[in-house]
Amino acid sequence: MIFKVLYQEDISESPVREETKSMYIEAESKREVRKKLADRNYNIEHVQELSEEHLAYEQQSENYKVENL
Structure with a gap:
């Protein structure tokens, strides 16, 4: 399964919508x-x-890349 993770890069700061990454x-x-x-x-x-369906939509984005962890 593929999961989309929404996150802030610094855990010590309050979440701000404009700084949210995926x-x-x-x-x-x-x-x-x-x-x-x-x-x-x-x-x-x-x-x-x-x-x-959602995955197919996300794959159309130029920013779509599955991280290798």
Whole structure:
């Protein structure tokens, strides 16, 4: 499964919409996604499992890239 992760790069700062970044990660569950990102100092706002239709939409974006963790 592919998950979209919305996050802030610095865990010590309050979330600001304009600073929110996203990444795509392949994993079996939301828990596994969080475990894979545990060593990074990210403030994870949301982890969303992508349906086939949503994934097809996201893949059309030039920013779509699945992270290798």
